[in-house]
Structures are given as structure tokens and as C-alpha cells.
Amino acid sequence: MADLKHRILMVSDFFYPNFGGVESHIYYLSQCLLKLGHKVVVMTHAYGNRSGVRYMTGGLKVYYVPWRSFLMQNTLPTFYGTLPIIRTILIREKISLVHGHQAFSTLCHEALMHARTMGYKVVFTDHSLYGFADVGSIHMNKVLQFTLADVTRAICVSHTSKENTVLRSGLPPEKVFVIPNAVDTAMFKPAQERLGHNEIVIVVISRLVYRKGADLLVEVIPEVCRLYPNVLPDDMIVLAEPDPSDMVQAIKKAISIVPEIDPLVMHDRMKRLYNWNDVAKRTEIVYNRALKCSDQSLLERLSRYLSCGAWAGKLFCLVMIIDFLLWRLLELWQPAKDIEEVPDVVLPRDQDGENIEGFR
Template identity: 70%
Template sequence: MENATGERIADQIGRFQTQLQMDGRGRKHRILMVSDFFFPNFGGVESHIYYLSQCLLKLGHKVVVMTHAYGKRSGVRYVTGGLKVYYVPWKPFLMQNTLPTLFLTFPIVRTILIREKISVVHGHQAFSTLCHEALMHARTMGYKVVFTDHSLYGFADAGSIHMNKVLQFTLADIDQAICVSHTSKENTVLRSGISPEKVFMVPNAVDTAMFTPSPNRLSCDEIVIVVISRLVYRKGADLLVEVIPEVCRLFPKVRFIVGGDGPKRVRIEEMREKFSLQDRVEMLGAVPHAQVRSVLISEAFCIAILEAASCGLLTVSTRVGGVPEVLPDDMVVLAEPAPEDMVRAVRKAIDMLPGIDPHVMHLRMKKLYSWDDVAKRTEIVYDRAMQSPQTDLLERLPRYLTCGAWAGKLFCLVMIINYLLWCLLEYLQPTEGIEEVPDIRPVHARLESVDETCETQGKGN
């Protein structure tokens, strides 16, 4: 019986290797996007996964998303463009993250991988528990894996130390990694110890069709500064508490609109009361992503970088992380993360406003940032991942030993247990007993096929 189980696993690995080699010679990829962060939750990671998946579908790849259940949204759903989403029945534990279980997610991850005939597993965000566990299970089963890091983290505080060790474990056996800026790449390499040759820089993008300039430009009699962000410390919400009163004192024609929610919202509201700025500082609360443009296009200035620039607005931001890489110098005013320097930057931006042409800026953004370009660059990363050599458990274990004297041994133990669990699952439910789902071509692909057929018939007539 044990020999039969071993033969099934060996046969499955052989089929995986054959499929991966064929994919590496030009066949379209079959991608599973995994993250705890996806719609209906709103944020940068959620938008990145959605827009990237849509563009990959247009390129002819199969894309499936796996995330945890959101309220009553559970099971299998289809969103725009025929994108299939698995909302697995795990509830969020903290900040939209599922409770870490290590092994309990293996059965459902394995079933999805086999049913959808996946060839590449792409995990997103270092804070996502589901991402780390899915990548671990995928490597155990012999799949190619790619990881995208969306954030910067430090090295000194307790939270960062633990997160960096988890990232070191995940990236010890990764095929390729993606970072959204050169600063992020340097940060990820230092935190995880991954080889820089395995890390690609692929920036975020913006849907310029969604964020367009207002047809009617505002009068210079009033300047409105818009802030759309999560009101948390790492987004600079504490700076607003000191910057807003000073800017209002220096510029009587300036008023603020603050969109977003978070623990620092109370401090901003207290500041507004303290300085009697109720008529000059408007608090919108949480703003759905679909309504962000309607807020931005009515204003002459804001801090939301890509969306604001696409709307033809001048941007002010702090000179931290990868922010200086986002826009050219004539489209953004950067400041040090200090109140007095932020006030200086706002003054400079207000002086620059008369020379800003929103429509010219929008056209520049269309050339600078495109999700189609991001998808093509990500496609190259998948090709590189497919070309990486296939390794068995004994070849992979030494990679984990480099993660530390004690951590390395612990990581090896975790992977050995995970491999044994895979053998048990193969015995209890063989791969042959899991039905593969038929592929459904996306709507846009079917429409293109119809257009080609009509064009061919037209030529024939």
C-alpha cells in the first residue's frame, strides 16, 4: 500500500514536471493568485491582484484567485472578465488575516491546485497568512511559486523581526519574487536573504480610464487639498495633525478634504475642534475605490499619488520608501517626514499650480503606468519561474537550514511534516479521484473569437 502511494506521488510529480516544461516552451500559464486581501475589501493589494488578473486573462492565461470568505461571500464566485474567485471558508482573524494554521489549509489548497490544473502559484503580501501557507503547500507538491512583496518593513521592532523570519522561511524556496520598487527590492533582499537575481522590480499601475481630469478646472479663488489614505501612523496621519493648522493659517483660501478611516481619525477630528477648522477641514470617512475619482477631480491638490496624477493633479508626499521613484520631479513635490518641511512643500505646490495642465499630466500617466505593461512584465517572471529546475524534498531542505541555527531546523521539520501530510492526503484521496474543472474562456476572449470569425466570413463574401 505504501509503495502504491509512493508510485502515485512519483507519477504526479512526473506529470507536473511535464506540464511545467511544456508551459515553459510558450504555452499559456495557469495561475493561482493567493492573498488574504481581495475584493470586497478595498486597498492597494486588492486592486493590484484584480487589475493584474484581468490583464493576464486578456493575454490568454488562465487566472484563478483564492482568498478567505468575506461575510456571506463564500464559495466560488465569478467577477468581471470571467475571473474565478475561491472564497474559502476561513474567517479573518486580525486585520483581514486568517488565523495561522500551517497545515489545516493543505487539503483545500491541494484540491484547488489539482481541480484548476494550476502551473504557477502567485502569492501576494508578506502580511497574508493564507499566502504563506499556500506557497508552502505548493512547493511541497512541486509547483512553481512566485511571491510579490507590496510593503516596506523595518528590522528593529518585535513585529518586523517576526515577520522577517516568516518571510525568510517563505522565500528560502521561492522560484521568483517581485517587488513594486527598487527600494522595496532592496528591503526584501535584506529582510529575507533571497538572492537579488531572483527578484524582479515590477511597479504598480493605475487605471487611467477610471481616473481622468475634470472637464471644468476650479477657480484659483479656492485651493482644496485632498488626502485619501488609511488614517494610520505608517501612512503619515500624525503629520496631518500638525500640518493642517499651519497651512490653514498661512493660506486663508485653502481648505482640506480628508477621505479615509483608521485609528488616527480621532486625532484629526480633535485637531479640527481645537483650532475651530470645522468649515475648512471636511472628514469624509471611508471612501469606496469606485468613488475616489469623484472626490479627486473636484480638487486642485491631493496626496493620493497615482490616482491624483492621473486626474491631472499635482501631488505632495513624503520622501520615504519608494515614493521618490513613483513620479517625475515636475509632477510631485517631495518633503521630509517633518511638519515644517511638509508645510514648505505645500507652499511650493501651491505656487506651481498655475503652470499645471491636467490633461497633459493625464496623458503622461497613461504612458508611464499601464496595467497591460505590468502584466507583460509579470508574464516574463512566470516564464523565468517555469524554467527553474525541479527539486525534490531532500534538495530543498538545505535551503531552510540557512535560515538560522534554530529556525532552520524548525523550518525543515515543518516541511517534512508537510510532505508526510501530502502523502497521507494522496492515500486518502488520490489525485485521480479529484475531478478537474473544464476551462471557461473569458467573455472578452469569446467576443474576440466572434469578431475574428465575422471578419473572416466578411472577407470570404
């Protein structure tokens, strides 16, 4: 049996069977980390009848905790209600590091808070860009500032995302790493026969929500269709007048170079540049650096929360002090030695790193 390098708990409200970018990111990253010899466990909330412990491909263990979502797949914020079950999972699985995903996830924020209280190293990945002016963004940015005040390391999926996260949270830039998302090139391949030069297909892959820029499509599509009357026939679409010229010019440029692109060569480049194995290896480096960070006392940690604002800082400190006291009470009520640890199981793999058939 090979030695396990890290024991990682991935936490987010967003995971399969729900579909989305965060869900896919956690799944593929976990699978590649398993191939690298790490132990990976996922924690999310229950989805319908899917509750309890489940196993996925590659032996990926998932805890569907009995919390129900109340808004956009997010669990109801409880602050301290999740502490007992998170503590139990951390001890049972002998976790060494907690990795939370997505600023919108309530479960992620609470898990990182409890993990830091218990002395675990934590890593946070921010998957989206947020504004600064509307009420929702202001509220979310303050929550993020609270969570990241004591985070060990953070990961963003682009340099723009890093700038956005640093500005919103006040996190030191040297703590933030940029690791781009990967592309599953096995699922998307170029067509065997190219379209004619008179036929152009533009594909947009995104959630149709405002923060993803879906509103811009409504304005960009009419202008592009006017410039290139061959994307859809007139009798199949009704369009409004356009406005954002910059995006139109960018699409014009993209269309002008389409004849010069060899899809197979482009696909091969994408396969090398954006693959999940590379993402996992770069994430592994972040884990290594996080685990080398020195442990800090409660007072040292509280000083960082106190710097989050005149009133907010004091409130954050109060929240963490109560969390610490509740954790100590749990230690007295149910000592860690009384919680049964699960044995580590490393699935046997062939020379290519794949699971040996028949072993489940």
C-alpha cells in the same frame, strides 16, 4: 479555443468584497492576465455569506474557502490545515504557478509553502514597507524570511520596496523584480474647469494607519495651512504645531508648480506610464522566468531553510519536512487521479480583447 499560456492561482486573504490596494491590485492584474489568454483563479477566505465558488467580470473564478478571518481580515494560522483544500484546488484547476500577495496574509504564506512542497513554481508580491525594530516587524520579517527562502521569484512595487524586502528576508536581489502599481485613469479624470489660482486642493489617498505615514499628516497639515491659509477656513479646523520640515518643503514646491501643469497632459502621461495592461505584461515576463527555473530536490530546498538561522533554520526545516510527509499521506489517501479536473474555458473575445456581450 485559444491555447492557455499559464494557469495561475492568485492567493491572498485580501480580496473583494473587502476594499484596499491589495484587493484592487489582484483584481485588475487578474483581469488583464485573462485578456492575455492566461487562466487565472483567485483563492481567498470566506467573507460573511460569500463562500464557495463565485465568478466575477471576465470569467474570473474565485474560491472563497470556508475559513473565517480572526484579525484584520487575516485567517488564523494553521500551518497544515489548509493543505488539503489548496492541494485540491491546484489539481482541479491544473494550476502551473501560484502567485501570493501581501506579507500580512496568512493564507498567502501557507499556500506558497504547500505549493513548493508539491513542486509548483511560486511568485510572491510584497505590497508594503515594514520596519526592523518593533516587535510586530521583527516577527513578520522572520515569517517572510521563511516564506521567501524557497520562493521562485518575487515582485515589489517600487525600488525602495525591493530594498526593504531584500533586507528583511535575505532574498537574493536578482530574484526580485520591480513592477509599479497602476492607476485606473478611467475612474479619475481632471475637472473640465480648473480651480482658481487662489484655491488649492491637496488629496491624500491612503489607509489611515501608522505604517502608511498617517501620523505625518497630523504634523504636516498645520504647517502647510499656515503657509497657505487658503487649503481650509480657520473656522473649520483646529490644528496643532507642526514639525517635519522636509515634507512641508516638498509640498511648497508642489504648490509652486501647480499653475504650470496642464491636468489633461498630466492625465495622459499617467495613462501611458501606469496602466494595468503594462503591469500584466511585465508580470507575465516574471512568470515565464519562474517556470524556466529548474526543479530542486527536498534536500536542496531544506538547505536554504537551514541557512535562515541557528535555531530558526532547524525549525523551518522541521515544518517543511512535516508538510512534505502530510502531502505524501494525502497522495496515498486521495490520489491526484481521483480528483476531478475542471475543463478549461476561454471566454470568446472581440478584436479589442473584451468579452463578447451575452457570454457569461
